[in-house]
Amino acid sequence: MRNNNADFTDTQLADRIVALLAERRPDVSICPSDVARSLSDDEAIWRGLMPRIRDVAARLADADVIRVTQGQTTIDLNQPVRGPIRLRRAAKFDSKK
Template identity: 50%
Template sequence: MRAVDDARIEHVIFDLLAARADGASICPSDVARALHDDERAWRALLPCVRDVAMQLARHRRLRFTRGAATLDPEAPGRGPIRLRLPARA
């Protein structure tokens, strides 16, 4: 069982993005840190944050990015990723 439920993680993702300028991104660790102060706890939460973000990306509610490139959330490759809202139509 997750220490923090998926709905709470999703809520924090969108709250953090709403607090940023249009087009800005956040790191998955920003989300985990917003949910836990303890380093061990937030690091343990990172896989859950990525799982929730992947589900949101599958539904086109979120994008995984590295630099200007949008990544496939199923195979983001190695290296840091950022979470960003989809471009507005």
Template identity: 50%
Template sequence: MSGPQAGAVTDAAIEDTVFGLLSARRPGATICPSEVARALAADEAAWRALMPRVRQVAQALAEAGRLHITRGGQPVDALEAGGPVRLGRPD
């Protein structure tokens, strides 16, 4: 059985999953946005389709000061091209 389709996943569910995954990690640890997408959509096509929304929600959380987004250890905008990003709790 596969998970919900990308369109059926709410921003609130993405946010809850981000913070749920982070709470299961040690302080200072980060997660990959794909971990969030995979937790919400079981099959590969669905989680890949969800990735842009995960990044959008992550960026909104960062702008609200609730999440820290980095690439290569440097703060970045999750929506900018340039490679993989990591999500973590703010300092």
């Protein structure tokens, strides 16, 4: 689903997060930049997608589809967060969506 523009819907971003996690073992996490880079080769575009990917990740975490972590600690993206984060499968993760 590589694209050279930033016209991705939140649903497409959420689907990409789930798809990338589904491609990995259940215990393996991904970086939000993995999602962005899988959508565009253009650095300006994928970097521009990062805030939206974090917003979508926060909604998926609120729905218990994914967990957002720093190290092994689950964090809430609805609160100010500094530093790198990882996305992991959570209780309601469903790779068949």
